[in-house]
Amino acid sequence: MITLTSLNNFLSKLLIYDKKFNLSLVDPYMANGLVYHGEEKINKIALAVSASLTVFEMAKKADAQALIVHHVFNFPPNVRYDQLFQNRYSFLVKNNLSLFGYHFLLDSHPQIGHNVSIIKEIGGTIEKPFLHKGNPWGYFGRVNNLPLAKIINGLKNKLSPSMTLYDFGPKNINRVVAISGRGTPLPPDIQYLVDNKVDLFITGENSEWIREIFREVKINYLAGGHYHTERFGILALEKLIKEKLEVETEFIELVNNV
Numbered sequence: 001m002i003t004l005t006s007l008n009n010f011l012s013k014l015l016i017y018d019k020k021f022n023l024s025l026v027d028p029y030m031a032n033g034l035v036y037h038g039e040e041k042i043n044k045i046a047l048a049v050s051a052s053l054t055v056f057e058m059a060k061k062a063d064a065q066a067l068i069v070h071h072v073f074n075f076p077p078n079v080r081y082d083q084l085f086q087n088r089y090s091f092l093v094k095n096n097l098s099l100f101g102y103h104f105l106l107d108s109h110p111q112i113g114h115n116v117s118i119i120k121e122i123g124g125t126i127e128k129p130f131l132h133k134g135n136p137w138g139y140f141g142r143v144n145n146l147p148l149a150k151i152i153n154g155l156k157n158k159l160s161p162s163m164t165l166y167d168f169g170p171k172n173i174n175r176v177v178a179i180s181g182r183g184t185p186l187p188p189d190i191q192y193l194v195d196n197k198v199d200l201f202i203t204g205e206n207s208e209w210i211r212e213i214f215r216e217v218k219i220n221y222l223a224g225g226h227y228h229t230e231r232f233g234i235l236a237l238e239k240l241i242k243e244k245l246e247v248e249t250e251f252i253e254l255v256n257n258v
Contacts, residue, residue: 002247004040004098007066008033010245014112015105023104026135030103031072036089038098039065047238048252049230051101056091058252065098067252068237070114070230072101106233107180108136112240114180115139117232118202121158122151122176130177132189138179140196145172148200148220158232160225160257164206169220173199180204180229193219204229205258227256 012033023032046064048055050071059067073085092099106113108129116126119141129136143151148171156163175198179185183203185193193201194217201219204226214221238249 002042002245004037004042004066007042007045007245007247008100010241011068011100011102014240015102015109017105017109017111021104027104029074031101032103032105033100034098035072035101036092036097036099038092038096042066042098042247044248044250045241046250046252047234048254049227049234050254050256051088051099052254053088053091055252055254056088056095056097058254060095060097062250062252064250065096066100067097068100068102068234070101070103070106070234072099072103102237104135104137106230106237107138109233110139112233112236113139114230114233115178116141117236118155118178118180118229119176121232122146122154124176127175130179131192132179132183133186138177138183140198141176141178143173143176145174147171148173151200152222155222155224158224158228159222160228162257163225163228164221164223166211166214166221168215169218170199173220176200176202178202178229180232181226184210184223190217193217202229225256226258 042065044064046059046062046067048069051069115138119126124141124143127140127142130138130140177198181204184205184207198219202222206223238251241249
């Protein structure tokens, strides 16, 4: 057993890796910390990709006292207290279930984040952050002339069955970018990729205009699923919690092939 206070301290120390970030500006719509303070005594922690009433019910059924997710509540002002929010929040209150959310911090974390974990999964080394809207949401990685087919074969069982691959670039890969979830590059990012000699861009989602742009710049594009590309950091976090804390954990799998 551990306490909620000790868990909160552990997560804050681990995940807030750079105190200079103004998280409310970098990530204004999602939480990066404790969202609801429930039961102080914790025997079991559940982890999941996204908060939802179904995930809360699954965590409760698993007899967890705390839940850690990547996507917590969206808090734009015009829907802050709508019925969806009230139903979800009231479940936490009624069941005394603590909720943590780590959005930007799990995308960008330099040791256990989604994107460094994806690069490590394909045998790559981390080079530097990939800046998206001026902030380090992803990472550049280096692999040594690795065949694209080998990368895809190694990843495909961990990605969405609906994944999309545009293999318009080199058949052997040296530099890769990983930016999980909805990391579709913005138009100004394209020259950034070209200038940095990127061979493969890995993200979660696709957009209509992506295919022809990547064909023209001759870069491979892999959209592995928003949900699936953002399992990596949550699973890495669960592994670390098991190693460092005396508490039971369970990953709540609510698959979404998008």
